Amino acid sequence: MTANLNINYRRPIPLGSTVLLESSLEKKEGRKTFITCRVTSTDGSKLHTETSALFLSITASHLLGG
Numbered sequence: 001m002t003a004n005l006n007i008n009y010r011r012p013i014p015l016g017s018t019v020l021l022e023s024s025l026e027k028k029e030g031r032k033t034f035i036t037c038r039v040t041s042t043d044g045s046k047l048h049t050e051t052s053a054l055f056l057s058i059t060a061s062h063l064l065g066g
């Protein structure tokens with residue numbers, strides 16, 4: 001489940017362009033998983049977007065309000 005999501009939009013992505021998306025598992029601490037992601041031009045020279053997120057493991061009962 002997404003607990004936190006930060007997105008920095010650094011540079012617009014031209015319509016129809018191809019981009020490179022790199023995602024990394026930064027660390028896992030119990031139920032918490034920290035992920036980062038970067039979107040760049042295919043040669044890596046232009047940074048379009050950088051993101052960090054925290055996901056928490058949950059049980060099915062959490063989704064049912066339990």
Ligand SMILES: CCCCCCCCCCCC(=O)SCCNC(=O)CCNC(=O)[C@H](O)C(C)(C)COP(=O)(O)OP(=O)(O)OC[C@H]1O[C@@H](n2cnc3c(N)ncnc32)[C@H](O)[C@@H]1OP(=O)(O)O
Binds near residue numbers: 001056
């Ligand atoms: C890059 C790729 C992008 C890719 C992105 C792709 C995903 C896009 C998805 C977008 C659409 C959505 O996000 S839809 C989903 C939106 N999310 C939701 O609706 C979630 C609503 N919130 C919840 O249900 C709840 O707050 C939970 C499940 C997130 C956490 O509740 P809980 O299970 O009771 O856990 P809780 O005891 O509060 O916290 C457990 C531990 O996590 C920590 N913790 C909890 N929330 C946070 C928080 N926001 N920020 C920091 N830390 C937190 C606590 O301090 C604690 O740390 P410690 O004391 O143990 O150290």
